[in-house]
Amino acid sequence: MYLNEKLSEEKVFKDPVHRYVHVRDKVIWDLIGTKEFQRLRRIKQLGTTYLTFHGAEHSRFNHSLGVYEIVRRIVDDVFAGRPDWDENERLLCLCAALLHDLGHGPFSHSFEKVFRLDHEQFTRAIILGDTEVNAVLRRVSLNFPKKVAEVIAKTYENKLVVSLISSQIDADRMDYLLRDAYYTGVSYGHFDMERILRVMRPREEQVVIKRSGMHAVEDYIMSRYQMYWQVYFHPVTRSAEVILTKILHRAKHLYLAGYTFQTPPVHFQSLFHGNVQLEDYLKLDEAVTLYYFQQWQDERDSILSDLCRRFMNRNLFKYVEFQPTNEEMKKLVELTTLFKKAGIDPDYYLVVDSSSDLPYDFYRPGEEEERLPIYLLMPNGELRELSRESTIVDAISGKRRTDHKLYFPQDFLDDLSTKRNVKKKIKQLLYE
């Protein structure tokens, strides 16, 4: 039976984070070979972060293999034979882990924001549609693709299975924290994953952690906190995201206004019209996107060409801290007027970016049934929420830090050959 078919010899992928990724199941091997999964090689895990941390060129392909490997170790080495664990769910867990990011597009976050897309819908469409991935999954059983899609969408009936891939201490986060730390080269982000895996225990509705493993989990929560502020929310990366978002807005605006491009945005047309089909979506990757940006540096539209040059040559926007108080909002209104007077379009060159604009989250202790927290399994069998036991976690999950930044092109303002007085006034307002 295909469900249980093993390869004649185990395949291994060398991996800098987990050392080796082991594949014995034929289904997993076949999924890795599909064109939809191979496409993930051309989508970077951290989007524009490579413009800040030059090592961050790793792809969603590496990460997906990493998540698969962590889940494989959990189900084969930790859960096997334990009560509450149903061995029949093993392959489903492995497939969902491997495919959980399948629907991500190029520079996912910016694309989703500008074109109102949801990568999870595309993940579902790829798994259930007429694709190579679907053909492999259907060989397991006719309803297997649906089950995999449900686990990834967090709507599968077995919540323990869902929690392995998606919870506040899941394989997805453990892999991306370790992998992103490795590739960015930062010293934070490291924690003892082996220890956490050893103290994980399956329960009916979710994975819980033995009390003796609390300190390893504290380390994981601290890593997560530090990675957010030092890597994911890095202001330079956010500047690149702001420019990327503005390029997409400008290209869409020009296209819908009937502008004649020297390099027409063939691959983006359905996105601009808001009716993107799966076939078109799968043709988009970061190589294609960067090709257009490269070409658009020479477009006649000065805004589009300038933004593309900035992105390609890393001539990013500068920023000042911005607290949107009523005082600052008045200043923002004044700045908007002055930018117009200076001939700098504020719609593209004066941007407030908030921490809520980023797709990362903090640990939440699950007050008022928002999200399921991490539970510790006490020696007496009782479950206790993590922050109630750990003062460290309690300290960083209390009042949370948020921030806003105001981005603008410093070089435009420094060029005093035109509108000298207006630009001086702008700088005064920005830096006062």
Next chain:
Amino acid sequence: MLFEHAKIMKALAAVGEIVGRKKLQKMIYIAKKMKFPFYEKFDFHFYGPYSEELTLRIEELCNVGFLQEMKEKKGGYYQYRYALTEAGEQFLTHYHLDMPDLDVCLRSLNEQSARFLELVSTILYFEDLSKDEVKEKVFTLKSKQRYTEEEVEEAYRYIEQLREQAYIKS
């Protein structure tokens, strides 16, 4: 700029006060499903549709003093109340957000219990499925809530009513 923040504040302004984080989450999700222009991304979580983006946005608004968050102990857990502050009202004057239909919808939602809104939002999350499949989802994924057939039917009627209001007024 900060337009999405302003819309959340407008929602609070429409109802005066929202009691409970869960209720706030479900109200915005349901309004979004009624085609009101909220763009926060929601995923399905243990307690139904939930948006981390919305949670962060609320935290930002509290940190800057535009929303007031009151924490009160209720039985074995804490409950949070949210209301617009004076500074928040002033902030809203920077935006021309006239959405009377939204106000009607949110006021109606605010009169419902968090438990009922969890059911309504869960049904809406699975709206592409058949009614029988939705019921199966509700009874398996929400088994701890012990929703009855009558409550599910009531939720369907309520959704219909919300849709009619949204449709008539649009």
